[in-house]
Amino acid sequence: MRHPKTLIAIALLATPLAGCASDGDWVELKGVRIAVEIADEHAERQRxxxxxxxxxxxxGMVFVHEREQPLAYWMKNTRIPLDILYFDAQRRLVSVSNAPPCxxxxxxxxxxxxxxMYVxxxxxxxxxxxxxxxxxxxxxxxxxxxxxxx
Structure with missing residues (x-):
């Protein structure tokens, strides 16, 4: 039988942390660091x-596209209200959209x-x-x- 502390440690390691960025990934805006998940492949961006x-x-989640282009995001099957921030290739803020769940x-x-290029x-x-x-x-x-x- 395993020791109770070992079982707790295993349970904690196996539990996904909601909103926690993997590998400590981050972005920064106005001196504020934001832990992010990265969506840089088509399937990740789609989900x-x-x-x-x-x-x-x-x-948050940062979406990385292959090139700068006209972009539009939608909120299908998104249960939480979000701010969608669009950035150009130089990483300058282009616009912000406030999107309710849908x-x-x-x-x-x-x-x-x-x-x-970045969202x-x-x-x-x-x-x-x-x-x-x-x-x-x-x-x-x-x-x-x-x-x-x-």
Missing amino acids: GLMFRDRLERGT SAERCPPYPARGPA LELNAGEAESLGLVPGDTLTLGPGVPERGAP
């Missing part, structure tokens, strides 16, 4: 934050106001609380793939 019941404060078959798209999704209201304005720069942590010019 995004679908079916999640919550997103921990101070965490479980309908036809959810509205939220297009960027200009070409974008950051945060809990609704976090962009406002950070005081973000177009042109603010996104700093990528070492684990986040860079595809555009810094």
Whole structure:
């Protein structure tokens, strides 16, 4: 029989932590570090934050596209309200969209106001609380793939 402390340690290691960024990945906005999950492949970007019941404060998901282009995100099967932040290849903020949850078959798209390469999704209201304005720069942590010019 295993020791009770060993069982607790195994249980803790096997339990996924909601909103916790794997490998300590992060981005930074206005001096605030945000733990992120990275979606840099098509299937990851397509699933995004679908079916999640919550997103921990101070965490998010960063979507990395192959090139700067017109982008529009939608919230199908997304259960939490989010801020969608679009950044160009130089990682300057292009626009912010506030998106409510949507479980309908036809959810509205939220297009960027200009070409974008990086998208950051945060809990609704976090962009406002950070005081973000177009042109603010996104700093990528070492684990986040860079595809555009810094």
